[in-house]
Amino acid sequence: MANSKVGILTLLVLCGLFFLGSNVEYAEAKTKVCPQVCLKFGYMICPHSGDKKLYPACTNCCLAKKGCKLYGSHGKLICTGK
Template sequence: MGGTRLAAAAVVLLVLVLLGAGGGNLIAKACPLYCLDVDYMTCESSGDKKLNSACNCCLAPENCTLHLADGRTVQC
């Protein structure tokens, strides 16, 4: 009975260690709480198609460009 408990404890410990090692990349990204005056957005994956705009780069997919209302662009 004691050996079974020890084996179960070892398995639980191993699972916790593996979960901890895999979860190391789950660091939260801080998002700014401001919204740019974005007219539209384009992304590499959709070519020149004008997409619904995201508020800022934190909310936009990677490799997208925010086209601001004043003519400037922001690469995300």
Template sequence: MAFNKVGFILFVILSGAIIMGGNMKSVDGKICPQICYGAAYMTCPSSCDEHLPPLCNCCIAKTGCTLYNDDGIPICTAQ
């Protein structure tokens, strides 16, 4: 009787994990630091170098995008 309860609980947990797992997006394997540079703006090749609202750091920006300080000095470029 105890085995049936444990088996049922495991079944519910695994079923939920499978259902929830179908909604998750894959990650490209980058490990991003939890550091926010406080950039003033960002430019990206896809926006014709228009000044865009900056992201927190280059790790989460699209490839080729560059974050800049207030004085226009580049902080980093996304790889």
């Protein structure tokens, strides 16, 4: 008798976990992995600098401020800071 009660209770708990688990929404990871390495690029132009070319010693697409555009040595856009 005790075994059947334990079995029924276990079954109810497992069913409850199954139904509760099916309604859980998983949060997406919004963190961005940013390697701490320098890019080889020609120059950078930022909104606050106007058309002035900036030559920081070390930066990459992750470290550049929002809206800053990094260009290669031949003037090709590499990326934009976010």
